[in-house]
Amino acid sequence: MGDWADLPGVRTWYETEGTGDPLVLLHGGFCTNDTWGPLRADLAAAYRVLLPERRAHGHTPDVPGPLSYTDMADDTVAFLESVVGGPAHLVGWSDGGVVALLVAAARPDLVRRAVVIGANSRPGPECFAEPSMLDTMTPDGAELAFFREMYAAVSPDGAGHWPVVAAKMLDMWRTEPAMTDGDLARVTAPVLVMTGDDDLMTLEHTVSLYRAMPQGQLAVIPGASHLVPLERPDLVSRLILEHLAQEKVETMMPVRRAAGADGAPAF
16 A cells, blocks of 8 residues: 655655554665565564665655665654654664664664664765775666666656666765764664675675674575565565564574673673
8 A cells, every 4th residue: 555755855755564663664775665576465464564766766756866775764763753743663774774773773762663674874986895886886887777778667756767866876876875883883773784704795794894883683595686675575675574573682692782790791
């Protein structure tokens, strides 16, 4: 079921499915809610799933000016407050994962638990496995053909607006996000950081992101790429559901999660 939310930043299209505790799915850059297809049934069987399409994505129109993760995070905060009506679990893929991290850092009161898949905390030139891809991608190039067709099929701005949106996205990837370890340390919610072992982001960057969060957990999916939710949907769904249902981490020989000197858990 789809509807519109009149948020302060942009009139936003969203879909809902299932019942139960709220779970907000945040799609990747250039994408629409359709890319969540392989996971939706499993997640909606356990949660009330809400799927907003961010500004300049899918059915949601573009707005004047550059695109920024901060603005999209502000939109998501407004969505949580006005549509969800309170805290929710967040699952973000790629750009959606970046947005989820920003929301969790800025508004911990609105995030119960989170999963970020193929996310990054630094600009593309600092964390992409192949930073040169930013120089070869063009709005009309073959590399973006799949996304161009997806955009043209549903955007209220029309296919002719695609070059504008594509240029904005590429500019954003070159300079954003710019989260520090201190920013990530403010993410107090339990966060599962998931990545393919051949992701767009270097494994080193992903590990540093996981380590910077007090309640971070890490899952590296073997034989998988940045499209791991499409490649291994059954495994990804299971890991998401297990993480969201987990009350606390209990292991037999903790090191990073060992109790502090005062006997209290490290987080």
